[in-house]
Amino acid sequence: MMPVLLVSIDNTVLNFALPAISEATQPSGTQLLWMVDIYPLVLAGLLVSMGSLGDRIGxxxxxxxxxxxxxxxxxxxxFTPSIEGLIIARAALGFFGAMLMPSTLSLLRSIFTDRDERRLAIAVWATGFAVGSALGPIVGGVLLEHFAWGSVFLIAVPLLLPLLVCAPLLVPESRDPHPGRIDPLSIALSLVTMLPIVYGIKAVAENGLSLVGLAPVVAGLVFGVLFVRRQKRLTTPLLDMTLFRRGAFSGAVGVNLLSVTALVGCLFFISQHLQLVLGMSPLNAGLVLVPGLGAxxxxxxxxxxVARRVRPSIVVPLALTVSASGFALIALSGGQIDAGGLALAFVLLGVGIGAAETVSNELIVASAPAEKAGAASAVSETAYELGAVLGTAILGTILTASYRSNVILPDGLTAAQQHSAGETLGGAVTVASQLPTDAAAQLLDSARHAFDSGVGVSAWIGVGLVVSAALVGxxxxxRAR
Incomplete structure (x- = not known):
C-alpha cells in the first residue's frame, strides 16, 4: 500500500500546487499542461512493458x-527552478512510476488466491488511492502555506524509505514460472503506439482538426496494429491479446478509462476554481474535497x-449514474458554483467512481491467469494513466482555450504581462498583483469569468464521459458474475 499512497498523494498534491507553480515559473498554458501530462504520458507508454518485465524478473x-x-x-x-526542468523531472518520475503500480496489483493477485479475499484486498488497494488523495490536499495545503512549492515533491521520501526497508522482509516475491524472453521490438512498438496517440489528442483538443493533430494519431494507430500483430505471432508475447476477447476484462478496462478521464479532468478545474476564483488557501481548498474522497x-x-450477490452489469452502471449527477450539478451552474456546491458534487462523483472501480479492477485481475497478473494489471493501470492524460488534455485544453478566447486584458500591460495573463488564470493573478488597484480588479474579474465559462462546458463533457462508462459497463x- 505504500506506493499506492505515494502515487495518489503525489497526483493530488500536484493539482493543488498548480497555482503556486504557475506563479513561480510563469509557464505558457501549453507548458503547464505538458508539466501535468508528461508523467502519465510516459507512464502509460511504459506500463505494459514494465508489467510484463515484472512477470519475468520478479x-x-x-x-x-x-x-x-x-x-x-x-x-x-x-529543487528544480524552471518549468522545463520540471517537465523533464516529471518524465523521469513517469519512468520509475511505471514500475510501481502494476507490481502492487499483480502482487495482490498472487498473494490472495481466494476470490472473496482478493475482492476485499483490491477494495483496500483502491481505498489506498482515495486515502492518499484525501491526505494529499491536507498535507500539501500545510506545506504550500509554509514552504515553497517544491516541498510537495519531498512527500515521496518518508513514504519510500519504509517501503525499501520493509518490502524485502514482508512481501513475497512472485513471477511467471515460464516467462520467455523479453522482446525489445514489442517494447518499442508499445511506446510508439501510445506517445503519438496521446500527443495527437492533445493537439486536436487545442487547435482543432488539423494535420498536426491527426497525423500523430494515425501514426500511433498504425504502430498499434503492428504491435497487436506481433503479439499474436510471438510464443510469449509482451501482452496476451486473447485477454481482450473476454468481455469482463475489456469492459472493465473501458470503464476505468472513461471514468478516470472524467475524474482527472474534474480535479484539474476544481483545484484552480477553489483557489484562484474563490480565493481559498491550498489547505482550505483541499478540505473542500475531503468529504468526496471519504465517500x-x-x-x-x-x-x-454487494458485488458478491449483484452482477457487475447492474452495480457499475448504477454507481456511475450517481457520479454523472455530480458532474451535472456543476454543469447546470454554468461554472458559477460555490465551495459547498463543489463539495456536494465531488461527494456524488466519489461515491460512484469508488464503487465502480473496485468492481472493475477485481474483474481485470480475476479474468487473467495468475502467471500473467503483471501484464493484466499493467493494462488496468494503462487505462488509468491514459485516462489521466485524456482528462487533462481534453477537459484541460478546452478550459484553456475558453479562457484565452474570453479573457479581456486591460490597457497598459507590457508584452510579457499580456502573454502571461492571456495564457492562464494563475498568470492573470500574478500580473494583477503588479497593477494598480482598479486595473487589477478589472483583470481579475475578467479572468475569473473567462475561466468559469470553460468550467461549465468541461462539466458537460464529464457527464458524457461517465454516462458512456455506464453504458460500457x-x-x-x-455475462460477468
Whole structure:
C-alpha cells in the first residue's frame, strides 16, 4: 500500500500546487499542461512493458527498483527552478512510476488466491488511492502555506524509505514460472503506439482538426496494429491479446478509462476554481474535497458484499449514474458554483467512481491467469494513466482555450504581462498583483469569468464521459458474475 499512497498523494498534491507553480515559473498554458501530462504520458507508454518485465524478473524486485528511482527523482524535482526542468523531472518520475503500480496489483493477485479475499484486498488497494488523495490536499495545503512549492515533491521520501526497508522482509516475491524472453521490438512498438496517440489528442483538443493533430494519431494507430500483430505471432508475447476477447476484462478496462478521464479532468478545474476564483488557501481548498474522497473510500468498501450477490452489469452502471449527477450539478451552474456546491458534487462523483472501480479492477485481475497478473494489471493501470492524460488534455485544453478566447486584458500591460495573463488564470493573478488597484480588479474579474465559462462546458463533457462508462459497463459486463 505504500506506493499506492505515494502515487495518489503525489497526483493530488500536484493539482493543488498548480497555482503556486504557475506563479513561480510563469509557464505558457501549453507548458503547464505538458508539466501535468508528461508523467502519465510516459507512464502509460511504459506500463505494459514494465508489467510484463515484472512477470519475468520478479514483481517485488521491480517494485523496489522503481521505488528507489522515484525517490531520487522526487528530490531533484523539488529543487528544480524552471518549468522545463520540471517537465523533464516529471518524465523521469513517469519512468520509475511505471514500475510501481502494476507490481502492487499483480502482487495482490498472487498473494490472495481466494476470490472473496482478493475482492476485499483490491477494495483496500483502491481505498489506498482515495486515502492518499484525501491526505494529499491536507498535507500539501500545510506545506504550500509554509514552504515553497517544491516541498510537495519531498512527500515521496518518508513514504519510500519504509517501503525499501520493509518490502524485502514482508512481501513475497512472485513471477511467471515460464516467462520467455523479453522482446525489445514489442517494447518499442508499445511506446510508439501510445506517445503519438496521446500527443495527437492533445493537439486536436487545442487547435482543432488539423494535420498536426491527426497525423500523430494515425501514426500511433498504425504502430498499434503492428504491435497487436506481433503479439499474436510471438510464443510469449509482451501482452496476451486473447485477454481482450473476454468481455469482463475489456469492459472493465473501458470503464476505468472513461471514468478516470472524467475524474482527472474534474480535479484539474476544481483545484484552480477553489483557489484562484474563490480565493481559498491550498489547505482550505483541499478540505473542500475531503468529504468526496471519504465517500469514495466508504463506497469502495461497502460495494464488496454487494458485488458478491449483484452482477457487475447492474452495480457499475448504477454507481456511475450517481457520479454523472455530480458532474451535472456543476454543469447546470454554468461554472458559477460555490465551495459547498463543489463539495456536494465531488461527494456524488466519489461515491460512484469508488464503487465502480473496485468492481472493475477485481474483474481485470480475476479474468487473467495468475502467471500473467503483471501484464493484466499493467493494462488496468494503462487505462488509468491514459485516462489521466485524456482528462487533462481534453477537459484541460478546452478550459484553456475558453479562457484565452474570453479573457479581456486591460490597457497598459507590457508584452510579457499580456502573454502571461492571456495564457492562464494563475498568470492573470500574478500580473494583477503588479497593477494598480482598479486595473487589477478589472483583470481579475475578467479572468475569473473567462475561466468559469470553460468550467461549465468541461462539466458537460464529464457527464458524457461517465454516462458512456455506464453504458460500457451495462453492455460489456452483462455475462460477468
Amino acid at each position: 514483481r517485488r524486485k521491480l517494485l523496489l527498483i522503481g521505488s528507489a528511482g522515484f525517490g531520487v527523482v522526487s528530490v531533484v524535482a523539488a 469514495m473510500i466508504v463506497a469502495g468498501l461497502l460495494v464488496v458484499p 451495462a453492455i460489456a459486463l452483462r
